[in-house]
Amino acid sequence: MKNISRRKFLTEASLGLGAIILAGLSGCKTITPQPVPPTKSINPDISSTDTEQVPQDTSTIEPTPTIGLPDLAVARNGEPELLVRQVIEALGGIGQFVFSGASVIIKPNICVAYNTYEYATTTNPWVIGALVKLCFEAGAASVKVMDNPFGGTAEEAYKVSGISDAVQTAGGTMVFMTDRKFINTTIPNATSLKKTAIYEDILNADVLINVPIAKDHGLAKLTLGMKNLMGTIQKREILHTKLGHNLADLAGFLRPELTIIDGIRVLMENGPTGGSLDYVKKMDTIIASRDIVAADSYAANSLFGMDPLSLAYIEAGVSAGLGSADLQQLKIEEISNT
């Protein structure tokens, strides 16, 4: 075998390395990470004349016959899975939201890795498990569950919350969010949050189901549906100034198909992290609505006895025309199992 001299090796190796770097650099220039167009809302970075997007858009338009169906459904007293099935049934069945072959993202609240579900820090795992099952029953092609925890690693948080187990048993996938997939996105008609980096999978999903747990919160007063969407963006800390408007902008852009508020166990104080069972109130309630503002308003009122409009983000959501906080006007179906 012919021996290669060190000098020759070095020359060749550096040439190779140079070539790789050049290739990499040119790659950077030509393939700038374009925001992938979300299929369910108009993407600002892609002109509206882009005809290729149209067929995809029509496929995800919600089935129209919602007349006669309630705006909001609430079920009380029962096993989490039963309550979830009841509220979805009341809203017209899972087929109203998930079509056959859809890619679904479920966004629970898994904010920290500190406590198990009993402490009401993270969304109830059986609620998520039931939803994953329902999506597959409707023929979903994929069901991904993800959040971006701030305390502890995602790995730990998924495990401790019990959601990882529940999702995997139901056949869904837990996804660890990586930095590379947050895409700088311009939010059209935003009043406050004009630009932010949103997770690619969430932008691309056919269906986004938002599943917060009802909790106390220092600044927002409560964390509910709109607040839960904070986990879809990269730099959440800066959202806190002008929180209400930022959340309204984000919710208006993402427009989750369905918001389900987990009120099985409710964290009444020292949220959002909690950590003591003294702060937890078992309420066995599930609230669901297409209208994120309505869901939040109902939860604020029925779980915490608060005036919905006293929450800045609900007020901002109403004034942005995202939904209704007028509980008198909403058509609400209440299911009680006692």
Place this chain on the structure above:
Amino acid sequence: MKKIPSTPWVVIRKIVQGVFLLLFIAIIILNQKNNTVEGLAKIPIQLDPLLAFSSSLAGKLLIKGFVFSALLFIFALIFGRFWCGWICPLGTLLDIFRFHSKKKIYIPESLRIGKYLLLGVILISALFGFQTLVWLDPISIFQRLLITGILPFIDRIFTWLENILYPITFLSSIIDKADQLLRPVFLPLQPARFTNIGWIITVPIILILLNVITSRFWCRYLCPLGGLYAFLSRFSIFRRQVDPKKCTGCSRCTQKCPTGTINQTAGYRSDPAECIMCMNCIEACSFSANEIKPGIPEVIHFPYDANRRKLFSSFGYALLGVAFLKLISSSNHAPIRPPGTMQDSFLARCIRCGACYKICPTNAIQPAPVMDENYGSPEVIPRIGYCDYSCNACGLVCPTQAIPVLSLEEKRKTIIGKAIINTNRCIAWAQHQDCIVCEEMCPIPQKAIYLKEETFLSRDGANIRVKLPFVDRELCIGCGICENKCPVVGEAAIRVDPLGTNGIS
């Protein structure tokens, strides 16, 4: 007319070296929270009798795990320095980076005393409760290099490539899949990053460069663990022997010997203390004149042998060294330590092996800067990472109990510092805007950071109501998540002071 040896010893030795190198690397890579078998990460360190001696001397405690090192101690009495030639990951690394230079540089044999002196200095300073020099141990050199340098570097390159290739449509799903397979089992979810690692990287580079002068320079002249094994090997049972009837004096064995201990002028005999049992000579000899077999431990004196006088001189060096390091250690740097460490005995127990840097899931544990005797010991830097409320991993992997084993419950009550708000930088205090991130993040159930609403007057006389954060110093454990997540750019508006400052005991 080279004779084919009956057993291909050199090939076997190289395979064993490779297997052990990979094993060491695998154990270090798998030293991640939730992925490691408990106790596995400690094994590389606990195989090391030098670390066993010095930490029991300095820490004044016996640690069960160091039983492994006792086994190797006994093996050395049977097989000599086989550790150096067959197992040591740093030795293998030095074998891989071997330079074949034609020019012979003359090095006086007396330099071989260096390793005994370093050994003496380390053990004697350990006797004074001073373990700062054990960073010279080869396993810890190797482990630190891998943990703070090589693995994060590979991870960075890998992540960089992923990021560049990701926008190419047909690759993105493959990259997604690969990423979810690799992380978090083999790589952390985020590439780790470490500060103050200049010396950690430089030392092994110097050792490799010294290999240019002569093969295994480090093992011959400097390695303190090698020194310990060399001392034991003088009494070992299996040793290299030359059959003068078969030896033709071709000196092929001398050329092949990596530690240069086969003496042409003394009947091709070698010093068992320098022989690393690499078997090169056995294979090089065409006449089967070299053999490794049980022999009577005959005592041959070499000019560089450790003796009483040298013991005394290393005693002196050790005293000088300890005094010097204590002297320059007058800096004010007070590191925040991992939870549960005892201020007084910490430096006597910490061997700077880096196991805690690796397992810390938030990258909070960093090597302390080289400015005083703390160098290389673990320091929590909250701006880089916070002490995770759901984690007690560092104590579980510490091989010398410098960081004690705490249950998660105990750890959650262990104070490592106290947070202090810098009201001049705080968004709420200084700019009268709501922020509350620190309060939101605080993991203490009762919230060690609480909010009080205050009213301020704006420039035009309007009332502004702002929620101001306050620290409840009774509750704060100093985990530092507030400092870590503080949205103020640059220095955080809330900082954790270490224990022992500001009247914290």
